[in-house]
Amino acid sequence: MANEPLVLAVDDELGMIRLLRLELTAQGFRVITASNGEEALTMAETNRPDIVLLDVAMPEMNGHEVLRALRERSAVPVILVTARDREVDKVRGLELGADDYIVKPFGADEMAARIRAVLRRTAGVAPDQVVRAGKITVDLGKRLVYRDDKQVALTRTEWQLLQHLAANSGKVILSGELLSKVWGPEYRDDLQYLRVWVSRLRQKIEETPSAPVIIKTLPGIGYMFQPDAESG
Numbered sequence: 001m002a003n004e005p006l007v008l009a010v011d012d013e014l015g016m017i018r019l020l021r022l023e024l025t026a027q028g029f030r031v032i033t034a035s036n037g038e039e040a041l042t043m044a045e046t047n048r049p050d051i052v053l054l055d056v057a058m059p060e061m062n063g064h065e066v067l068r069a070l071r072e073r074s075a076v077p078v079i080l081v082t083a084r085d086r087e088v089d090k091v092r093g094l095e096l097g098a099d100d101y102i103v104k105p106f107g108a109d110e111m112a113a114r115i116r117a118v119l120r121r122t123a124g125v126a127p128d129q130v131v132r133a134g135k136i137t138v139d140l141g142k143r144l145v146y147r148d149d150k151q152v153a154l155t156r157t158e159w160q161l162l163q164h165l166a167a168n169s170g171k172v173i174l175s176g177e178l179l180s181k182v183w184g185p186e187y188r189d190d191l192q193y194l195r196v197w198v199s200r201l202r203q204k205i206e207e208t209p210s211a212p213v214i215i216k217t218l219p220g221i222g223y224m225f226q227p228d229a230e231s232g
Contacts, residue, residue: 004028004029004030005029005030005050005051005115005119006029006030006031006032006047006048006049006050006051007024007029007030007031007032007049007050007051007052007053007115008032008033008034008040008043008044008047008049008051008052008053009021009024009031009032009033009034009053010033010034010035010036010037010039010040010052010053010054010055010058010063010066011033011035011055011058011081012035012036012055012058012059013055014035016055017033017035020033020053021033023108023111024053024108024111024112026108027108027109027111027112028112029112029115032047032049036058036059036060036061037058037060037061037062037063037065037066037069038061040052040054040066041066041069041070044070044074044076045073045074048076049076050076050077050119051076051077051078051079051115051118051119052070052076052077052078052079053079053081053111053115054066054067054078054079054080054081054098055080055081055082056080056081056082056093057082057083063080063081063082063093064092064093064096067080067093067096067097067098068096068097070097071096071097071142071143071144072142073142074142075140075141075142075143077099077118077119077121078097078098078099079098079099079100079101079102079114079115079118080093080098080100080101080102081101081102081104082101082102082103082104083103083104094155094156095155095156097143097156097159098156099118099121099156100114100117100118102114121160121181129141129167131166131167131169131225131227132227132228133169133213133214133225133226133227133228134207134213134214134228135147135148135207136152136205136214137149138162138163138166140163140166140167143159143163145159145162145205147205152204152205153204154201154204157182157183157197158197158200158201158204160181160182161178161182161197161198161201162201162205162225164178164181164182165178165215165223165224165225166225168225169225169226169227170224170225170226170227171224172218172221172222172223172224173222173223173224174221174222175191175194175221175222175223176188176189176222177222178194178222178223179191179193179194182197198215198217198223201215202214202215213226214226
């Protein structure tokens, strides 16, 4: 049982906390809970959960604020829980660094499937791994990117793409592998989609996006993050 993933469930409704504890335990997870943002941050720091299930609509410190604070100190995967089926709420959470979201009401099977999917996607990154390329520093543990010590704002998709490249710096990643890991296996053959997102990422991290030196293209094969690239 000790090897099962530890889930931190955060919700200000006592009834919801009880339900989450019951259903998550039944699905084979270990569970700890918090009823507000401050408690959640303390629990995350002291217990180091494998994943956080975080309600958005909480008083005083809402889920987005908790997520922002978490991302300043931790790379723990986060799934946002929201009753708002509004695109703007989902996008905001994802751009703040959430790994996924789930809309209330949801079933125990869906919840467990999303947790396991996120854990699979985020596995394998060393918590203290930092990769440098020219003026760019990628902190894989904290999920932060800097240019000359100034933070670069990335969307969730841009970050996931950069994360997979930087975590394998100096190695060629096949286009199909990148598409599958970032967007899912159904996108495996959508090479134009990948080219568009690589171009967007280059606009933010390359000194000269039209002549990239950090994210190198291997035509017909894939891409490679070139560590210690000389830029500028």
